[in-house]
Amino acid sequence: MDSIYEPPILTVDSIIFQLVDNELAVLLLERAAEPFKGMWALPGGYNAAGETTREAMARTLATKTGLQTGDLPLIEQLYTFDTIARDPRGHAVSVTYMGLGKDLELPPSATAQNPQFFPVDQLPTVAYDHADIIGYAHRRLCSKITYTNAVFALLPELFTLTQLQTAYEAILGRQLDKRNFRKKFLSLELIEATDEYHRDGAHRPALLYRFRQQPLQVLSRSFD
Amino acid sequence: MDSIYEPPILTVDSIIFQLVDNELAVLLLERAAEPFKGMWALPGGYNAAGETTREAMARTLATKTGLQTGDLPLIEQLYTFDTIARDPRGHAVSVTYMGLGKDLELPPSATAQNPQFFPVDQLPTVAYDHADIIGYAHRRLCSKITYTNAVFALLPELFTLTQLQTAYEAILGRQLDKRNFRKKFLSLELIEATDEYHRDGAHRPALLYRFRQQPLQVLSRSFD
C-alpha cells in the first residue's frame, strides 16, 4: 500500500552560536555554488542512511567547518523546517540543531566555504529561509537562558559577574540592572565564587565564579 | 557528489489530546499488523513527496482516525524523533505534532484500527517508543499551559471557572487552590464573563466565561 512512496529529502542544519566581542554571533558559510551562490548559509547537508539526525549534524558540521560537536557544551534540537527545496531533486525537510560554544576556532581554510561568525544583528545576505531559522533560534535562546542555566555553554569555566551579565545583555538585546542582576543570579545558587580574580586594566580586579554544575538545568525561579 | 545518497524514511506522528471525563486523554490506534501487532500506537505514517510534514500529519490523521485537523484548534510541531525503524526498509525519522481539541468524535469504524482515547495515566501497551513520545508531549503541554493560553483549545467556547481549573488539574496532575486560581487567572485578562449560566444539578449555577482571543498567546506573567 505504501509501495509508491517516494520520500522528501531529509537534511540537517546547525545554528552555532558563540559570543564574539560581547555580541551574539552565528556561524555561516559562503555558498560556492548555485543556488544562492555567494550568499551565506547555515552549515548543513543531507542525512545519510543509517545515521541519526544528530550524527548527520555532527558530520556535516565537521566536514564543512572543521568544528567538532565535542567542542559544543550544549546542543539541542531546535525545530524541523519544511524548507523550500534546496535541491532540484525536490522538497527538503530540514531538522535543525542549535549548538552553543565559546572560543570556537575555525581551522583556517577548513573548506573552501569560508566559515565565519557573524553578529546576529549584522547578518550578511542569507540564503534560503536561513534568516528565519536564525531568528527562531535566537528567540529560543532568549527564552532558554531565562528558565535554564544554558549560558554556561557560552562562557569560559571561570568568569566574572560582569561577563555573565554582558552575555545576557548580548543575547536579550537590552541592558540589565547590575545590582538586581547579581542579587537574583546569586540567589539561584547556580554559581559559586572561586578565590581567583580576573585582572584586566586599571581598575579593581573582578572575582571569578564558576557554575556548580554543567548539565542543562531548569531554574527554580525563571530569570528576568 | 551526493549521488549515492540514500535517505532515511521520513514519517509523521500525531499526539492528539483532549479531556475525557476530566482526564487528559491521548488518541491511539490498535495495530492490526506486525510489528507490534495488537499493541497501541500513535496515528502516523509516511511523508509523501511534495507534501509538507504538516500536510502529511493531516492526511494520515484523517485516513487513520477520521479526525480532521480543522477540528483541532491548536496544532504544534513537537519534536523530531530518530525512532527505531518502524519499517524493515530502514531507519525512520519521525516528525511529531501535538494537537489539542475538545469533544472530538471518532467516526465509528473509520478504519479497522479502532481509534480510541486513553487517559494518559492509564495507557495500554504502547508500540515503538511511543510511550516516550506521549510523555514528552505531556510535559510540553504542562509547560505550555503555564506560559500561554493554550487551554482554550481543550475547552468549549463557553466554560465555567471550575471547568477551567479542572482542565489545569487534569493536565498538571495536581490540585490547585480555588481562590488563588481564580484571582490569578482573572487578573491575566485572558477571559471575560458572559451573562450566561451553566445549570447542572442541585446547586448554584456557574457563570460562563469565554476566552477573549483564540490564537495562542504568551502570558504576561507565567502561570503557576
Place this chain on the structure above:
DNA sequence: ACAAAAGTGTTAAGAATACACCCATGT
C-alpha cells in the same frame, strides 16, 4: 590624583501563598 570597572543595600510595589465560610439552586 585620576580614570575605569568592581562591588554593594534599601525601600516600595506587586505577586504568591495559605486559608474558611456564605450563596444559590434542585430535590
Place this chain on the structure above:
DNA sequence: ACATGGGTGTATTCTTAACACTTTTGT
C-alpha cells in the same frame, strides 16, 4: 431543610524594580 458545587477576601511572605555611591586597581 439539606446536599451540592459556586463564589468570595485578607494577612503574610516573597519577589521584583528602582536607584547612587564607595572600592580597588594601573598608570
